[in-house]
Amino acid sequence: MNNVKSLNKWANAHTYLPVDxxxxxxxVFLFMKGVYFVSNIQYLVDLISPIEKIGGGMFLLHYIAPAHLVGGILIFFGLLTRWAIIAQLPILICAIIINFMGFMHHQNLLLALLSLGVCVFFLIYGSGKNSADYFFKMEQ
Structure with a gap:
């Protein structure tokens, strides 16, 4: 808990508008991916087909799209940002692994790597000064 407080203090002292x-x-990107997966469920089924043999395919179908939808909204507003990103990390790591197990989609791999990098950055950095987390913390 002490580490999170020190990270928040550092992030609030070094916050910039481009980071927000x-x-x-x-x-927005994660929310739009969630909308795309909900509207094209067969595409999502095709994406996770290389790991279908492991099991839990139905769980993945019902986890990926809602996690992107809800997580995207929370990350956009900066509300519970670290928790929302923790929910995104397994999805993004599996997206990278799936590209190596099945047919290589270079664009999907690049988007997954870029999203994972930005998510890890915000997992460490936090939501910043222009966020709902900061607003609610100042209201106390």
């Missing part, structure tokens, strides 16, 4: 815009763009 990047957080918002990540939230």
């Amino acid at each position: 815009v990047l957080r918002m763009a990540l939230g």
Whole structure:
């Protein structure tokens, strides 16, 4: 807990508008991916087909899209950002692994790597000064 407080203090002292815009763009991207997966469920089924033999395929179908939808909204507003990103990490790591197990989609691999990198950055950095977390913390 002490580490999180020190990270938040550092992030709030070094916050910049482009970093907040990047957080918002990540939230919009994840939300739009969730909408795309909900509207094209067969595409999602085809994506996770290389790991279907392991089991839990139905769980993955019901976890990926809602996690992207809800996580994207939370990340956009900066509300519970670290928790929302922790929910995204397994999805993004599996997206990278799936590209190596099945047919290689270079664009999907690049998007997954970029999203994972930005998520890890915000997992460490936090939501920043222009966020709902900061607003609610100041209201106390």
